[in-house]
Amino acid sequence: xxxxxxxxxxxxxxxxxxxxxxxxxxxxxxxxxxxxxxxxxxxxxxxxxxxxxxxxxxxxxxxxxxxxxxxxxxxxxxxxxxxxxxxxxxxxxxxxxxxxxxxxxxxxxxxxxxxxxxxxxxxxxxxxxxxxxxxxxxxxxxxxxxxxxxxxxxxxxxxxxxxxxxxxxxxxxxxxxxxxxxxxxxxxxxxxxxxxxxxxxxxxxxxxxxxxxxxxxxxxxxxxxxxxxxxxxxxxxxxxxxxxxxxxxxxxxxxxxxxxxxxxxxxxxxxxxxxxxxxxxxxxxxxxxxxxxxxxxxxxxxxxxxxxxxxxxxxxxxxxxxxxxxxxxxxxxxxxxxxxxxxxxxxxxxxxxxxxxxxxxxxxxxxxxxxxxxxxxxxxxxxxxxxxxxxxxxx
Amino acid sequence: xxxxxxxxxxxxxxxxxxxxxxxxxxxxxxxxxxxxxxxxxxxxxxxxxxxxxxxxxxxxxxxxxxxxxxxxxxxxxxxxxxxxxxxxxxxxxxxxxxxxxxxxxxxxxxxxxxxxxxxxxxxxxxxxxxxxxxxxxxxxxxxxxxxxxxxxxxxxxxxxxxxxxxxxxxxxxxxxxxxxxxxxxxxxxxxxxxxxxxxxxxxxxxxxxxxxxxxxxxxxxxxxxxxxxxxxxxxxxxxxxxxxxxxxxxxxxxxxxxxxxxxxxxxxxxxxxxxxxxxxxxxxxxxxxxxxxxxxxxxxxxxxxxxxxxxxxxxxxxxxxxxxxxxxxxxxxxxxxxxxxxxxxxxxxxxxxxxxxxxxxxxxxxxxxxxxxxxxxxxxxxxxxxxxxxxxxxx
Numbered sequence: 129x130x131x132x133x134x135x136x137x138x139x140x141x142x143x144x145x146x147x148x149x150x151x152x153x154x155x156x157x158x159x160x161x162x163x164x165x166x167x168x169x170x171x172x173x174x175x176x177x178x179x180x181x182x183x184x185x186x187x188x189x190x191x192x193x194x195x196x197x198x199x200x201x202x203x204x205x206x207x208x209x210x211x212x213x214x215x216x217x218x219x220x221x222x223x224x225x226x227x228x229x230x231x232x233x234x235x236x237x238x239x240x241x242x243x244x245x246x247x248x249x250x251x252x253x254x255x256x257x258x259x260x261x262x263x264x265x266x267x268x269x270x271x272x273x274x275x276x277x278x279x280x281x282x283x284x285x286x287x288x289x290x291x292x293x294x295x296x297x298x299x300x301x302x303x304x305x306x307x308x309x310x311x312x313x314x315x316x317x318x319x320x321x322x323x324x325x326x327x328x329x330x331x332x333x334x335x336x337x338x339x340x341x342x343x344x345x346x347x348x349x350x351x352x353x354x355x356x357x358x359x360x361x362x363x364x365x366x367x368x369x370x371x372x373x374x375x376x377x378x379x380x381x382x383x384x385x386x387x388x389x390x391x392x393x394x395x396x397x398x399x400x401x402x403x404x405x406x407x408x409x410x411x412x413x414x415x416x417x418x419x420x421x422x423x424x425x426x427x428x429x430x431x432x433x434x435x436x437x438x439x440x441x442x443x444x445x446x447x448x449x450x451x452x453x454x455x456x457x458x459x460x461x462x463x464x465x466x467x468x469x470x471x472x473x474x475x476x477x478x479x480x481x482x483x484x485x486x487x488x489x490x491x492x493x494x495x496x497x498x499x500x501x502x503x504x505x506x507x508x509x510x511x512x513x514x515x516x517x518x519x520x521x522x523x
Numbered sequence: 524x525x526x527x528x529x530x531x532x533x534x535x536x537x538x539x540x541x542x543x544x545x546x547x548x549x550x551x552x553x554x555x556x557x558x559x560x561x562x563x564x565x566x567x568x569x570x571x572x573x574x575x576x577x578x579x580x581x582x583x584x585x586x587x588x589x590x591x592x593x594x595x596x597x598x599x600x601x602x603x604x605x606x607x608x609x610x611x612x613x614x615x616x617x618x619x620x621x622x623x624x625x626x627x628x629x630x631x632x633x634x635x636x637x638x639x640x641x642x643x644x645x646x647x648x649x650x651x652x653x654x655x656x657x658x659x660x661x662x663x664x665x666x667x668x669x670x671x672x673x674x675x676x677x678x679x680x681x682x683x684x685x686x687x688x689x690x691x692x693x694x695x696x697x698x699x700x701x702x703x704x705x706x707x708x709x710x711x712x713x714x715x716x717x718x719x720x721x722x723x724x725x726x727x728x729x730x731x732x733x734x735x736x737x738x739x740x741x742x743x744x745x746x747x748x749x750x751x752x753x754x755x756x757x758x759x760x761x762x763x764x765x766x767x768x769x770x771x772x773x774x775x776x777x778x779x780x781x782x783x784x785x786x787x788x789x790x791x792x793x794x795x796x797x798x799x800x801x802x803x804x805x806x807x808x809x810x811x812x813x814x815x816x817x818x819x820x821x822x823x824x825x826x827x828x829x830x831x832x833x834x835x836x837x838x839x840x841x842x843x844x845x846x847x848x849x850x851x852x853x854x855x856x857x858x859x860x861x862x863x864x865x866x867x868x869x870x871x872x873x874x875x876x877x878x879x880x881x882x883x884x885x886x887x888x889x890x891x892x893x894x895x896x897x898x899x900x901x902x903x904x905x906x907x908x909x910x911x912x913x914x915x916x917x918x
Binding site: 151226281404462494 | 545547600622801
């Protein structure tokens, strides 16, 4: 596998979405850059800092599109990501999943290496374990307390006295309480209208209320971190918030399109697959793009428009219309006109190639080792693979 | 990552499901061996050869439990698997996914290296391309024609005259037609009773009918290959069949349990996760075993018993009862009592570990780089990691 964008020129000249071994992951860099610019501009208008989540791409090369200087700040979902991005030069990282007690030593090693690392907790047990660990005087990560803004997952309710117990325990242990963090996970279940601005306001209000409670009790708690891709794009006011996190916006996907956060044309990542069979009597075209290539994610299953395992496009990324991967085995995809629609199955001979837009970019990309980078805005050159960018995995 | 079972002794003495970084994949070797012995014995009684599918494990070490001599015959789902297992000494491999035209050269390279390779086709286009390729006199793989026995996916209907067109085209091109292959994919939708024996008989009858049609037209077609894990375990008679394929039986999973093919106690693979949070008011326990560790597979969603993202067990693999991973984010799992059941949420403090049985072993294992091998039958030693076995991925 290529280890960087430095593909040999002679390899590159031959590399194309028409010749790459399928199934393969294609990444349209023009769309990535456009998605980044759009959200950066929005957050600048709202006057708030940006700490993008890199769990979608898990790629140094993609993260460097967000930060050309390559230092962050970024958000990660695993300590292995923190280690990978720190090795790659990123110096300011928030690990935004509740810290497992047995990962404290690993987090401290990163802090000892000079990384500006924040970890997330929401229980007295975690605060106690961190305070105990700090007794040896060694380096410690900063701590954010997770706030529950919408009942989606973990976190302390913004008015829960446990918030102060945790803060006091950290302070007595000499552990730096950096502030609070929340994530409006329920925003993924919103649908257009006022749902998303309301989710964004709920997220903001919960985080700010929690920070105010801490400050009233004498804790500085400077960081007020909020964010999800839907709320980042629909927040109308972020007073009191110091930073916004968002991740999937870099690539976007059909779930984000389904809830009204992006256009289909904004989706930067797709799976290239090859036609390997026809069942005209069933209205099926079979490809080598099964669930191993798409992931098992069926995130649009309960949306008004169910995209199956993905929306089918031609090799240049233009959707055929209501044509989806309706079912998938491990290494087979079944392309079909969306049930109930008036779409038409395209003529695709054996050996033809398609590009399939995914339900969920985070899940689909995780099935692949490399991004085949193309520039869809380059007239007549949109199929040329200009680089192959590796991604990391594991925990 | 460890590259083989040859873990250093001092590492092994400390390695345990209690200390391994979570989330992690655990493999109970005693169950693997028992599952293999059970099916081998069954197929011996039916008087038919066995060509197990290794797409579930994608591991040389696991495949060597099937074949201690390490040569096969085996079935694979990608050419990358064929290359990996050929490199590891396996000499007889069937690639059981319809051959993409642009993979013909890669398949020929394997044949040229002396691998006994069979590929699968079901169209005149593929037969034509193979016959054209063979004109240079170089090595060619043998060919199996895919037969559709149940309308599940690809294949030629057993009485379709296209079968003979393909056979004649291959014969004229000097390409070896080894026989026919079918897969009763619809058997995964059967539920107990006579459904599975009937699916097995349908699979057998379709394959044998197709072989007879070819033989009546003068083609030897010696191979009659059938199989899926459900039909392999429920076939009552395999007259005319020369080999059976099955894959997921090596590990089994909750989908196979749900359709009545195995007991929960037969499931050899599980994900070890650590408790990172509690929401008692919601009846939730949060762990670090999210969908990145479990996969997005919801294969039991339409079963009478929906297992969510997996069935929760204690660290020794004993199920708590009706306790499942009810929802999952990328790196969070939400453990809950199964809705509608009378199960009880176990007492699991922050830092406690659980093992989660997966819906679909093929999908869950694909999320991991290594199997942490344990022997659940070793009294008092069932948590000791005796080896770490890597798996391959990609296409």
